Amino acid sequence: DAMVIQNPRYQVTQFGKPVTLSCSQTLNHNVMYWYQQKSSQAPKLLFHYYDKDFNNEADTPDNFQSRRPNTSFCFLDIRSPGLGDAAMYLCATSITTLLNTEAFFGQGTRLTVV
Amino acid sequence: AQRVTQPEKLLSVFKGAPVELKCNYSYSGSPELFWYVQYSRQRLQLLLRHISRESIKGFTADLNKGETSFHLKKPFAQEEDSAMYYCALLNNAGNMLTFGGGTRLMVKP
Numbered sequence: 402d403a404m405v406i407q408n409p410r411y412q413v414t415q416f417g418k419p420v421t422l423s424c425s426q427t428l429n430h431n432v433m434y435w436y437q438q439k440s441s442q443a444p445k446l447l448f449h450y451y452d453k454d455f456n457n458e459a460d461t462p463d464n465f466q467s468r469r470p471n472t473s474f475c476f477l478d479i480r481s482p483g484l485g486d487a488a489m490y491l492c493a494t495s496i497t498t499l500l501n502t503e504a505f506f507g508q509g510t511r512l513t514v515v
Numbered sequence: 516a517q518r519v520t521q522p523e524k525l526l527s528v529f530k531g532a533p534v535e536l537k538c539n540y541s542y543s544g545s546p547e548l549f550w551y552v553q554y555s556r557q558r559l560q561l562l563l564r565h566i567s568r569e570s571i572k573g574f575t576a577d578l579n580k581g582e583t584s585f586h587l588k589k590p591f592a593q594e595e596d597s598a599m600y601y602c603a604l605l606n607n608a609g610n611m612l613t614f615g616g617g618t619r620l621m622v623k624p
Contacts, residue, residue: 436614499547
């Protein structure tokens with residue numbers, strides 16, 4: 402009965418080879434978020450979608466893109482992964498803004514760049 | 516800019532001992548603060564939020580605007596409390612949750 406599902410759990414990609422991480426949700430939530438968490442660091446927001454509206458954080462590198470083809474799915478595309486992009490990537494959802502609700506997280510995808 | 520600081524990366528206590536996980540924040544607006552918890556091999560999940568003023572699993576947290584703190588407390592730690600705890604601050608627009616670096620709590624038998 403997982404509500405936010407991230408696939409795969411572990412992803413290995415080659416330096417410079419495009420990679421896509423996926424997130425799906427069964428909650429019908431309006432908002433989906435992507436966070437990057439490097440080892441021993443805080444999760445850092447990369448961007449989020451409010452319905453189809455894309456909101457990029459100012460310091461998110463251009464190398465990171467996202468797609469949300471429908472309410473249930475959201476993808477994180479890393480166009481040219483570098484060694485510094487190795488991290489845990491967390492997807493989260495909320496029904497609306499977080500002012501009146503909570504964020505539901507997936508289990509994350511751990512990305513290794515070789 | 517909003518920032519959350521958790522000064523302790525690791526906190527180790529014995530079962531039954533009191534626990535306090537520290538969290539300090541920096542934000543120019545009116546803060547809304549949360550504690551999230553991640554048990555081993557599980558997803559990050561909400562533990563409590565300050566506006567609810569509730570106690571969850573025996574944990575409480577009080578927002579102290581004067582000290583810009585939101586410390587998490589429990590009077591008697593249990594082994595099942597062992598987990599990673601993240602303090603988080605929500606911006607006024609409600610769309611950006613900023614996390615602290617996390618504190619790993621280990622409760623020894």
